[in-house]
Amino acid sequence: MKIAVQSQMLVMSCFIISLLSFCVLGLQFYQSSQTQTELSQIEIEKGQINHLESMLGQWLTTVDLFFNNRQSYLVMGIERQGIQIKEKLKNLEFSQTHIAKPLTQLKNHMNSALPLVNQAAIVGPEETEEWLSLLKEIDSKTIRLIQEYESLKQQIKVLSDRKRDDFEAQKQQLVFSFITVTVFTVAILTLLGIWNSRRIIQPLTLLSSLSDNAAPSLSFDNAPLEIKTISQKLTSSFYNLAKEKRQAELANQKIEQQNLQLQDTIVRLEETRVQLVENEKLASIGQLAAGVAHEINNPIGYVMSNLETLEDYISDMKAFIEHANELKNKMPQLNVYSEQYDIDYILNDLPELLDSSHSGLKRVKTIVKDLRAFSHEVPNHIEEIVLKDLIEQTINLVRPSLPSTVSIHLNLNTMQTLHGSATKIAQVLINLMLNAADAITKQGTISISLFSENNVIKIFIEDDGCGMDAETQNNIFNPFFTTKPVGKGTGLGLHICLTIIKSHGGDISVSSEIDKGTCFTISLPILRNNDFYEDTLSSCQSSATKSIKARITGD
Amino acid sequence: MRFFIFIIALMLSPYVWAEAYCGLRDPVAMISKLYPNYQSYRSIVRTIDARTRIKVSEQLPGMPLHFGELGRHTLYVIEAKGMTQGFVHVRSEQTRWGLVEIAWAIDLEMKIIDFQFQRCRHSDRKHLETPISRSVFQGKSLNGLMLLYDFNSNRPSTAYYEQVKHQGDLSDSVLKCAMKTLLVTQIVWQKELDSINQSLVNEVP
Numbered sequence: 001m002k003i004a005v006q007s008q009m010l011v012m013s014c015f016i017i018s019l020l021s022f023c024v025l026g027l028q029f030y031q032s033s034q035t036q037t038e039l040s041q042i043e044i045e046k047g048q049i050n051h052l053e054s055m056l057g058q059w060l061t062t063v064d065l066f067f068n069n070r071q072s073y074l075v076m077g078i079e080r081q082g083i084q085i086k087e088k089l090k091n092l093e094f095s096q097t098h099i100a101k102p103l104t105q106l107k108n109h110m111n112s113a114l115p116l117v118n119q120a121a122i123v124g125p126e127e128t129e130e131w132l133s134l135l136k137e138i139d140s141k142t143i144r145l146i147q148e149y150e151s152l153k154q155q156i157k158v159l160s161d162r163k164r165d166d167f168e169a170q171k172q173q174l175v176f177s178f179i180t181v182t183v184f185t186v187a188i189l190t191l192l193g194i195w196n197s198r199r200i201i202q203p204l205t206l207l208s209s210l211s212d213n214a215a216p217s218l219s220f221d222n223a224p225l226e227i228k229t230i231s232q233k234l235t236s237s238f239y240n241l242a243k244e245k246r247q248a249e250l251a252n253q254k255i256e257q258q259n260l261q262l263q264d265t266i267v268r269l270e271e272t273r274v275q276l277v278e279n280e281k282l283a284s285i286g287q288l289a290a291g292v293a294h295e296i297n298n299p300i301g302y303v304m305s306n307l308e309t310l311e312d313y314i315s316d317m318k319a320f321i322e323h324a325n326e327l328k329n330k331m332p333q334l335n336v337y338s339e340q341y342d343i344d345y346i347l348n349d350l351p352e353l354l355d356s357s358h359s360g361l362k363r364v365k366t367i368v369k370d371l372r373a374f375s376h377e378v379p380n381h382i383e384e385i386v387l388k389d390l391i392e393q394t395i396n397l398v399r400p401s402l403p404s405t406v407s408i409h410l411n412l413n414t415m416q417t418l419h420g421s422a423t424k425i426a427q428v429l430i431n432l433m434l435n436a437a438d439a440i441t442k443q444g445t446i447s448i449s450l451f452s453e454n455n456v457i458k459i460f461i462e463d464d465g466c467g468m469d470a471e472t473q474n475n476i477f478n479p480f481f482t483t484k485p486v487g488k489g490t491g492l493g494l495h496i497c498l499t500i501i502k503s504h505g506g507d508i509s510v511s512s513e514i515d516k517g518t519c520f521t522i523s524l525p526i527l528r529n530n531d532f533y534e535d536t537l538s539s540c541q542s543s544a545t546k547s548i549k550a551r552i553t554g555d
Numbered sequence: 556m557r558f559f560i561f562i563i564a565l566m567l568s569p570y571v572w573a574e575a576y577c578g579l580r581d582p583v584a585m586i587s588k589l590y591p592n593y594q595s596y597r598s599i600v601r602t603i604d605a606r607t608r609i610k611v612s613e614q615l616p617g618m619p620l621h622f623g624e625l626g627r628h629t630l631y632v633i634e635a636k637g638m639t640q641g642f643v644h645v646r647s648e649q650t651r652w653g654l655v656e657i658a659w660a661i662d663l664e665m666k667i668i669d670f671q672f673q674r675c676r677h678s679d680r681k682h683l684e685t686p687i688s689r690s691v692f693q694g695k696s697l698n699g700l701m702l703l704y705d706f707n708s709n710r711p712s713t714a715y716y717e718q719v720k721h722q723g724d725l726s727d728s729v730l731k732c733a734m735k736t737l738l739v740t741q742i743v744w745q746k747e748l749d750s751i752n753q754s755l756v757n758e759v760p
C-alpha cells in the first residue's frame with residue numbers, strides 16, 4: 001500500500017469516527033435541549049397557573065361577597081374576572097395538550113358558574129329560597145372548580161418534576177456519552193495513530209536507525225511500498241558504510257596501538273643506544289687498559305729483574321762495607337764518613353726498601369695481569385676455574401672503587417673448581433658486588449661466601465643495605481628494569497648476569513628485606529663436559545640477546 | 556391590569572359593604588348539627604363598627620378586623636327546656652379560595668363547643684373536620700386559643716399545627732376566626748350575654 005492511500009484512509013477514518021461521535025453527542029444534546037425547552041415551557045405554564053390561583057381566589061372572594069351582601073354591582077366585575085380567567089385558561093397551550101381533562105373541566109365549571117351569578121343578580125330579596133338554592137349551587141360549582149384547579153396544578157407539578165427528572169437524566173447521560181464517546185474516539189484515534197506509526201513512522205525510524213548501525217534483520221513487511229524500496233537501498237548502503245566504518249575504527253585503533261608501541265620502541269632504542277655507547281666506552285677503556293697493561297708489563301719485567309740484580313749488588317755492597325768497617329781503627333777518616341752518610345742506617349733500611357719495592361711491583365704485576373684478564377684481551381673460552389681465586393681477583397679489582405665505609409667479609413671454604421668462562425663469571429661477581437655496594441648508603445658490609453655440596457657450588461653475595469620490596473624482587477632480572485635514576489642504570493646488568501649463570505647451567509636467585517639487606521645466591525653445577533658449556537654458553541648468549549631485542553621491539 | 560384596578564376600586568368603595576350581613580343560610584339545619592337537643596333559638600342582630608374594630612386590634616394585635624367584616628351580624632341564642640344552651644355565631648374569614656364561613660357553637664362560659672363550615676372550598680377542609688382537630692378547639696376560651704397563637708410572628712404556634720395535624724392556609728384561618736368570633740361576641744353582644752348570665756343566676760334556686 002502506498003503512503004498516499006494509507007494517509008487518505010487514516011484521514012477518512014478519523015473524519016468518520018469524529019463525525020459519528022459528533023452525531024451521537026449532537027443527537028443527545030438535541031434531545032436534552034428539547035426537554036429543557038419543554039421544561040421551561042412547563043415552568044412558565046406553572047407560573048401562569050399559580051397566577052391563575054390568585055385570580056381564582058379573588059374571583060371567588062368577589063362571588064362570595066356578592067352572595068353574602070347581595071351587591072348586584074359586583075356582577076359585572078365577576079363576569080369580567082371570569083372572562084379573564086377563561087382567557088388565561090385558553091393560553092395554557094401545553095396543559096391543553098398534555099393535561100387537557102382537568103383544564104377542560106375547569107373551563108366547564110367556570111362557564112356553568114358565571115350564569116348562576118347573573119341569575120342570582122335578578123333574584124329579589126323576598127325570594128330567599130331561590131337565593132339559597134343558587135348560593136348552594138354556586139358553592140358546589142366553585143368547590144368542583146377548585147378541585148379541578150388543584151388537579152391541574154398537581155398534574156402540572158408532576159409533569160414538571162417528571163420533565164426535570166428527564167432533563168437531569170439526559171444531562172447526566174449527555175455527560176456520560178460525552179466521556180464515553182471522547183474516550184472511545186481518543187482510543188480509536190490512538191489505535192489509528194499506532195497503526196499509522198507502525199506502518200509509516202516506525203519503518204522511517206528504523207530506516208533512520210540504519211545510519212547508526214546496520215540492521216539486516218529489520219522487517220518492513222507491512223510498510224508502504226516507498227519505504228520498502230528506500231529501506232532496501234538504504235540497508236545495503238548503510239550496511240556497507242557501517243562495515244567500512246567499523247574497519248576504519250579498527251584500523252585507527254591498530255594505528256594508535258602501533259603508535260604507542262613505536263613510541264615505546266623509540267624510548268627503548270634510545271636507552272639501548274645509551275647502553276651501547278656505554279658498552280663502547282667500556283670496550284674502549286678495556287682496550288686501553290689492555291694496552292696500558294701490555295706497556296706496563298715490560299717495564300715491570302725489567303724493573304723486577306733490575307731489583308733482583310740490585311739485591312745482589314746490595315748484598316755485595318753490604319759485604320764490602322762490613323769489610324771496610326774492620327779498617328775503621330786504622331782509618332779514622334773512614335769512620336767519620338760512615339757516620340756522615342749514616343751508612344749503618346742505610347744498610348739496615350735497604351732490605352726493607354727492596355722488599356717493599358719488590359712487593360709493590362708484584363702487586364702492580366698482579367693488577368696488570370687481572371686487567372688483561374678482564375679487558376677481553378683473553379678470549380671467552382672454557383677453562384678450569386678456581387672460584388676462590390677468581391673471587392679474590394675480582395675483589396682486588398672492585399675494592400679500589402668501593403667507598404671506605406664498605407667493608408668486605410670473605411668466607412671462602414672450598415677450593416672446588418669448575419669449567420666455564422672465568423671472564424663471564426667475574427663479570428657476574430663484579431656486577432653483584434657493585435650493586436651490593438650501591439645498596440649500602442652509610443656504612444655496611446658485603447659478605448661473600450663460597451660453599452660446595454652435592455656437585456653444586458654456591459656463592460652467596462650478601463649486603464646489609466636498604467633491601468628491596470617484593471615487586472622489585474619479582475622484576476629485578478627482567479631486562480631494562482632498574483631502580484636507579486635515569487642515566488645511571490640501564491636495567492640490563494642483572495639480566496646479563498642471569499643469562500651468564502644460565503649459560504653455565506646454573507641459576508641465580510635473590511632474597512631481600514626492606515632496610516635489612518639483600519642476598520644473591522649463585523648456584524653452579526660442577527660438570528666437566530666442555531662441549532656442554534660451549535653450547536649452552538653460545539646458546540644462552542644468543543637467547544639473552546634475543547630476549548633483549550624482543551624487549552626492545554616489543555614482539 | 557384592569558383586573559387589579561377593579562379589585563382595588565372594589566376594596567376602597569364604602570358603598571359595597573354598606574349592607575354587610577352575616578348569618579346562617581339554613582339556621583335550623585346548622586343549629587341542629589351544633590346543638591342536636593335544641594328546641595328553639597332566637598337571633599340578636601348587632602352592628603360591628605369601628606369601635607369594635609379598635610378593641611379587637613388592641614386585644615388581638617396583628618389580627619385587625621377588615622372593613623369587610625364590619626356591618627350587621629347575627630348571634631343565635633340556642634335554647635332548650637326554657638334554658639339558654641349556648642350561642643351560634645357565624646363569621647367569614649378570607650382565604651385563598653374565597654371566603655370561608657364557619658358557624659361556631661359557644662357555651663355560656665364563652666368557650667368553643669364545636670364548629671361547622673357553612674362554606675369552604677378547600678380540599679384541606681377534611682383535615683379540620685376530624686375529631687382530633689375539633690378537639691383542639693372544643694372547650695377552649697379566648698385565652699386558651701390565644702395560647703395557640705404566636706403574636707410575635709403573627710402566625711399559629713407550632714404546637715397548634717401539631718395538635719390539628721395540619722398546616723396550611725385553612726387551619727390558620729380557622730384559628731383566627733375562632734379567636735375573633737369569641738372576642739367580637741363578647742364585645743358586641745356584651746349586654747345580651749350579661750343579661751342571659753344574670754337570668755341564669757336568678758333561676759338557680
